[in-house]
Amino acid sequence: MARPNQARLDLGALRHNVNVARRLAPASKIMAVVKANAYGHGAVTIATALQPAVDALAVACIEEAVELRAAGISLPILLLEGAFESQELQQVAELDLWLTVENERQLHWLETATVPAPISCWLKVDTGMNRMGAKPAMAPDYYRRLLATPNVRDDIVTYTHLASADDLLSLQTQRQLAVFDALPFPALRCAANSAGLLAWPQAHYDWVRPGYMLYGNSPMLQDHENALELQPVMTLTSAVISLRDVATGEAVGYGGTWVTQRPSRIATVTIGYGDGYPRHAANGTPVLVNGQRAALAGRVSMDMITVDVTDLSGVEAGSEVVLWGEGLPLSEIALCADTIGYELTTRMPARTRRVVIRG
């Protein structure tokens, strides 16, 4: 049999998560964020499944949008960082993409371009994250200049990004929204990422911009009842390929970082950092073997991990292993690897087969 690793993609869960977003923000349009290959899930697969269910998509750059248009995606697609050079504007207009404008250079390109049709623009305002967007004091002038440009359609949306919406205890979200609410021009508005959508109803406005939650994961630092409704889209699975008994006091794996405290049964699973499982996953990171929790024991190798299955029964070569997804939240694994779930799915290499389940 071929190597058993799969990243199973449950498109029924994806649709369910869109419905959760709709129910939480019933008055807002949904722009689904599918940048970075849909957070590693596969941009074309995810965008095709989302197409009937959402109002627009967002990607990081024109290359990602071109891939989606070539696959027959006709939804509006926003370029979240706008153009990187003036030559892109031609193609932006031809492919009917939406364009972020956040700085003087991008604005100047729009004012001076010759384009086949006017472009829909999203004016990004920096309300306090200090990463992207025009300063609030400059925003009215940008808005006026966009309106005055024949190259720009007059349905301008203004948007901002929340830096700490995942933290219910942070005061930053309210501060940012106060700045956003004080902008003195009448454009449509958008602020909420997944955390804003899940936990900050006052951030919903005309559009919401979720990514992570659509893939069934909670971005929240604290438990949140709305996040409990999400269903994981990706379940990463592998299998046991070898088993051994190890006496007390022996070390397992590279560097001998894990030493048995008792006579132990060690299962070797054919997945490693070359397959997208994080090398920094600590000893004790949970793994499901035949649906039962076991603990990672020893360092993650490129193609294998070792798991302590001493307390489990019925484990044999071929037993199914779940690394994250159904029954094992991605965020829990991310914590054990000192990262966030976003990074784990986004870094999933092509080597790991995506298998689509149309639930």
Ligand SMILES: *Cc1c(COP(=O)(O)O)cnc(C)c1O
């Ligand atoms: C990635 C991104 C999002 C989506 O964030 P999630 O936390 O995945 O919901 C929204 N807006 C912008 C500008 C982004 O870059």
